[in-house]
Amino acid sequence: MSERRPHDPAPKDGRYAYEGLDRLLHEKARLGILTSLAARPDGLLFTDLKSLCQLTDGNLSRHLTVLEEAGLVEIRKGFKGRRPQTLCRLTESGRRRYLDYIEVLGSVVADAQEATKGQRRLRRHQADGWSPA
DSSP, rough: OOOTTTTTTOOOOTOOOTTTTTTHHHHHHHHHHHHHTOOOOTOOEHHHHHHHTTTTHHHHHHHHHHHHHHTSEEEEEEEEETTTEEEEEEEEEHHHHHHHOOOOOOHHHHHHHHHHHHHHHHHHHHHHTOOOO
């Protein structure tokens, strides 16, 4: 049985479960797409989004399809002159879901920072010649 030190916070059931981390949004490429679109409420052209996220046409297309099917992104196809253009933008529900997700990520970062404070304190004490019993 491990002994609790007095300065340890009381354990909270599921404290680090992070139920709000959405697997659909958590994938690296999709997170980049959503972040790019969140910063531009009017949307982005496919080619600009491809460049920002450093994805291939096929990879971006596949991720956009997944996000569109989930109702997070809307895709509008049109023309500028004779050239086809595809405009991508977040839906309102997509924006809300993204912001909720970012809030959960903020709690993950805050917990990680809190955890590393203890590690820094321990290293500082060990450097002074102190070590736990």
